[in-house]
Amino acid sequence: MEQSAAVEWFHELKSEVPRFLDSLQGEKNKGFYRYSLTGDLNRSEEWGLGNSVFAAKNYYMLNALTSELKKNISEFILQFQDPTGYIFDPYIAHQSRLRRVVFSFRSRNFNNLFNEQTKRAETRQSFAALRCVDSRPDVPYMQIPYTKELIREYIYKLKWATPWEAGSHLSHLAFFLMNNYRMFDVHSEDINELVDYAFEVVNEFRQTDGAWYDASQAVPKTEKVNGAMKLITALSAAEKTDLDNVNALIDLCLSTLNEGHACNHFNIIYVLSNCHKKSEYRAEEIQQYCLERLDMYKEYYWSEYGGFSFFKRKANSIYYNAKISSGKQEPDIHGTSLLLWGIVLISDVLQMRKKIGFNFPYT
Numbered sequence: 001m002e003q004s005a006a007v008e009w010f011h012e013l014k015s016e017v018p019r020f021l022d023s024l025q026g027e028k029n030k031g032f033y034r035y036s037l038t039g040d041l042n043r044s045e046e047w048g049l050g051n052s053v054f055a056a057k058n059y060y061m062l063n064a065l066t067s068e069l070k071k072n073i074s075e076f077i078l079q080f081q082d083p084t085g086y087i088f089d090p091y092i093a094h095q096s097r098l099r100r101v102v103f104s105f106r107s108r109n110f111n112n113l114f115n116e117q118t119k120r121a122e123t124r125q126s127f128a129a130l131r132c133v134d135s136r137p138d139v140p141y142m143q144i145p146y147t148k149e150l151i152r153e154y155i156y157k158l159k160w161a162t163p164w165e166a167g168s169h170l171s172h173l174a175f176f177l178m179n180n181y182r183m184f185d186v187h188s189e190d191i192n193e194l195v196d197y198a199f200e201v202v203n204e205f206r207q208t209d210g211a212w213y214d215a216s217q218a219v220p221k222t223e224k225v226n227g228a229m230k231l232i233t234a235l236s237a238a239e240k241t242d243l244d245n246v247n248a249l250i251d252l253c254l255s256t257l258n259e260g261h262a263c264n265h266f267n268i269i270y271v272l273s274n275c276h277k278k279s280e281y282r283a284e285e286i287q288q289y290c291l292e293r294l295d296m297y298k299e300y301y302w303s304e305y306g307g308f309s310f311f312k313r314k315a316n317s318i319y320y321n322a323k324i325s326s327g328k329q330e331p332d333i334h335g336t337s338l339l340l341w342g343i344v345l346i347s348d349v350l351q352m353r354k355k356i357g358f359n360f361p362y363t
Contacts, residue, residue, distance in 0.1 A: 001291050001292070001294040001298075002291070003291065006291060006346075006347075006350065007352060007356070009298075010352065011356065014062055014356065014358075017058060017306050017307065018059065018062060018064045019305075019306040020305050020306035020307035020331065021033065021055055021058055021059065021307075021333070023037065024037070024051070024055070024333055028045055029076065031052055031073050031074075031075055031076025031077070032045040032048050032051070033052050033054070033333055034048070034333070035048065035050075035316075035324055035334065036316075036325045036330055036331070036332040037305065037307075037315075037330045037331065037332075039317075039326040039328035039330065041324055041325060041326065042091060042324065047089055047090075047092070049077060049080045049089040049126065050319060050334075052076050052129070053077065053125045054333045054334060055073060055333060056077075056130075056133050057128070057129060057337055057341070058333070058336060058337050059073075059132075060133075060361050060362075061341060061344050061358055061360075061361050062340075062357075062359075063358070063359055065132070065133060069133070070135070071133075073129070073133050074130060074134075077129060077130060078135070078138065080126070081137055081138055081139070084139075084143065085139050085141035085142055086119050086122075086123050086141065086143070087123045087137065087141075088115075088118070088119040088123060091322075092118070092122070092320050093115045093118070093119070094322075095322030095323060096118065096320055096322035097115075099318075099321040100112055103321070111157065111159070111169075117169060118320045120143065120169070120172050121168065122320070123141050124141075124172045124176065125363075127175070127179055128361070128362040128363050129362075131362040132361060132362050136183050137183070140183065140184040140186055141180065142180070142186070144172075144176045144180075145173070146187055146194065148194070148197050151194065151198050152201050154169075154173060155170060155198065155201045156201075160205050160213050160214035160217075161217035161219065162219075162227075163205075163212055163213040163223055163224060163228075164226035164227045164230060166205075166212075166213075166227065166230075167226075167230025167231045170198070170231065171234035174195060174198060174199075174234040174235070174237045175233075177191060177194055177198070177238070178191070178195060178237055179237070195240070199234075199235075199238070199240070202234075208248065209249070209251070210228065210245040210247075210249035210251075210252055211225070211227060211228045211231075211252060212227055212228065221252065221255065221256040222264060225252060225256060225267055226264070226267045228249060228252075229266075229270045232274050233270075236274075236363070237363070243278055246275035246278045246279045247279055247281045249275050250275045250276075250281055253268050253271050253275070254272075254282065254286075256268070260311075261311050261335075262300065262309075262310045262316075262334070262335040262338035262339050263310075263338060265293065265297065265338070265339060265342055266341055268293075269293060269342045269346060270341075272286055273346070276349055287349060287350060290349045291346075291350070293342070294343070294346060297342065297343065299312050300313075300339055301331075302330065305331050306331075307333070307335075307336045308331055308335040308338075308340070309331045309332055309335045310332055310334050310335035310338070311335070314328070314329055315327050315329075315330050315335070316332050316334050316335060341361060344359070344361075
């Protein structure tokens with residue numbers, strides 16, 4: 001895509017994506033959003049925590065949040081919080097039970113057998129979405145380690161042969177350490193020491209290609225890139241800017257082609273854009289790569305609706321191991337959130353973001 005065409009499309013998205021989001025909004029509960037246009041299996045407005053999280057981030061990235069939207073989305077998200085600090089969707093927990101059990105026994109990975117990891121992930125995304133709408137949880141999330149010994153144990157229990165999964169939960173740890181401190185003044189006396197120690201431990205899995213994974217296992221390049229994306233979100237959540245070995249990460253990204261679905265498309269752009277901020281290495285190639293990636297994003301965009309689908313010309317059907325939609329040929333709020341975020345990052349690489357009026361979301 002040429003830069004002039006990119007600018008034109010960015011401006012189109014500023015007006016069209018809110019139209020798509022509005023079409024997903026609940027009829028009775030204005031803080032509720034459907035996952036897809038017509039394919040959701042649950043027709044009630046009593047579920048959908050993740051959908052409203054995506055809505056909050058999408059509106060925020062587009063600089064389109066009104067005071068009414070903030071109020072409605074905040075109230076909807078907060079109704080899912082329990083007294084222990086978790087913010088999770090019981091419908092997702094119920095719908096995912098069979099897949100969780102089958103996966104746990106087939107893979108011999110029991111970390112999420114009782115939905116603990118999914119509940120943590122949903123809570124983290126809810127905290128971030130609440131920040132987007134100028135709100136906050138009622139109580140902190142304290143189901144994380146707060147000693148060096150337990151932090152090391154937590155990190156080493158993660159499956160670093162699958163770095164996207166492991167990196168995700170390392171990122172949750174960094175996020176909650178910092179956000180519990182920021183919002184509730186938890187462990188204010190030693191928070192920096194604990195955060196620094198967490199990254200010291202995880203860097204024991206840092207390899208010469210810049211990514212974090214178990215080097216004794218055969219890890220595909222796509223998985224390395226996806227895992228690196230999670231580690232960089234961890235650095236961002238911890239408000240740390242000391243991402244190093246970025247040239248090796250750039251080489252890794254430019255030597256692979258993450259595609260197939262919205263997560264892969266987003267992850268590689270997230271890594272490249274953050275590395276590009278730290279180095280001029282292969283800068284022109286990165287800018288050209290981003291322009292070419294926009295052409296790929298176009299294949300997921302439904303101009304008649306103003307949204308993106310998670311798969312090319314097809315909505316996603318599985319969310320946190322729960323089947324929630326029939327996966328029709330239509331856009332969904334999940335694909336829209338990921339690809340819009342990728343576009344915000346690309347606009348920044350192309351030095352257009354501020355002029356267009358895009359915001360980086362909290363995550």
